[in-house]
Amino acid sequence: MYILITGCNGQLGNEMRVLSARHPNHRYFFTDVEELDITDRKAVSAFIESNAIDLIVNCAAYTNVDKAEEDEVTALKINADALAVLGSQGVKVIHISTDYIFSGDEHLPCRETDPAAPRTAYGRTKYEGEKRLLAVCPEAVILRTAWLYSSFGNNFVKTMIRLGKEKKELGVVFDQIGTPTYAADLAQAIFTVIESPVWRPGIYHFTNEGVCSWYDFTLAIHELAGITNCQVRPILSEEYTYRTPRPHYSVLDKSKFKKTFNVTIPHWLDGLKRCVKLLDF
Numbered sequence: 001m002y003i004l005i006t007g008c009n010g011q012l013g014n015e016m017r018v019l020s021a022r023h024p025n026h027r028y029f030f031t032d033v034e035e036l037d038i039t040d041r042k043a044v045s046a047f048i049e050s051n052a053i054d055l056i057v058n059c060a061a062y063t064n065v066d067k068a069e070e071d072e073v074t075a076l077k078i079n080a081d082a083l084a085v086l087g088s089q090g091v092k093v094i095h096i097s098t099d100y101i102f103s104g105d106e107h108l109p110c111r112e113t114d115p116a117a118p119r120t121a122y123g124r125t126k127y128e129g130e131k132r133l134l135a136v137c138p139e140a141v142i143l144r145t146a147w148l149y150s151s152f153g154n155n156f157v158k159t160m161i162r163l164g165k166e167k168k169e170l171g172v173v174f175d176q177i178g179t180p181t182y183a184a185d186l187a188q189a190i191f192t193v194i195e196s197p198v199w200r201p202g203i204y205h206f207t208n209e210g211v212c213s214w215y216d217f218t219l220a221i222h223e224l225a226g227i228t229n230c231q232v233r234p235i236l237s238e239e240y241t242y243r244t245p246r247p248h249y250s251v252l253d254k255s256k257f258k259k260t261f262n263v264t265i266p267h268w269l270d271g272l273k274r275c276v277k278l279l280d281f
């Protein structure tokens with residue numbers, strides 16, 4: 001297949017590039033906003049046509065949760081309007097969505113069929129993107145994920161390593177529960193979808209296995225990074241000043257993905273170990 005990967009300079013896009021080397025049976029076109037702005041309908045159509053693209057993997061997004069509150073218009077353009085553009089090209093689409101489409105008030109892992117109730121501008125725009133995509137491309141695959149990190153780009157893992165080296169003490173919230181997800185494992189899941197003998201459209205949840213709080217995650221990061229001089233303290237969300245509300249419980253139920261594609265998924269600690277090994281600190 002001829003595969004277009006958008007947002008290739010981001011965490012997931014970079015992991016797709018790394019993994020593509022192990023799948024030389026396809027031809028890849030890696031683009032970010034400089035080469036191809038996904039909001040530009042004319043440019044997208046021209047690119048798809050001139051390169052005979054069969055499949056779009058959309059790794060591009062407006063991902064800054066705090067900035068989205070101040071500029072929902074731009075977030076909507078990239079996270080939603082562009083999905084109508086990508087979905088109407090007459091080619092297959094794999095798109096990435098988020099746990100933020102849920103309220104985060106539940107206490108059981110969210111299924112694909114659970115009602116959406118986004119509490120943030122980012123979540124609203126991502127949910128709108130899912131709807132706009134499915135309206136024009138009902139055969140699309142949407143993978144909802146959460147707590148993404150990678151050896152590429154800036155993320156929680158790198159921040160906690162930096163702070164762990166700088167500070168003697170660090171308060172990290174223990175009342176927000178989720179599943180850290182290594183973007184390399186999400187990229188692997190995308191290849192599982194691509195290489196499935198039958199195209200299986202629909203919405204799926206994909207994260208690593210297991211659950212933890214940001215506090216537990218930080219302890220694991222510091223242990224793996226050999227950081228011993230920083231005391232990590234569990235704090236409540238109300239003790240931390242968030243510019244945007246964060247979901248308290250955003251665990252996703254991955255049963256549908258595992259059953260449909262007959263795969264097992266690595267535990268989050270396993271993913272973290274592989275990622276930390278690649279980091280320079």
Ligand SMILES: NC(=O)c1ccc[n+]([C@@H]2O[C@H](COP(=O)([O-])OP(=O)(O)OC[C@H]3O[C@@H](n4cnc5c(N)ncnc54)[C@H](OP(=O)(O)O)[C@@H]3O)[C@@H](O)[C@H]2O)c1
Nearest residue numbers: 007009010011012033037038060061063096098145146148
């Ligand atoms: N990060 C998380 O914790 C998380 C959690 C759940 C779901 N997700 C979803 O997972 C997907 C991948 O996330 P990620 O962390 O890899 O994102 P990321 O690192 O922020 O990468 C997104 C990339 O898209 C680019 N981009 C922005 N606007 C564009 C446009 N108009 N046209 C083309 N490219 C554009 C960005 O460029 P600039 O940097 O220049 O803007 C960036 O290189 C996204 O759909 C995200 O919503 C992420």
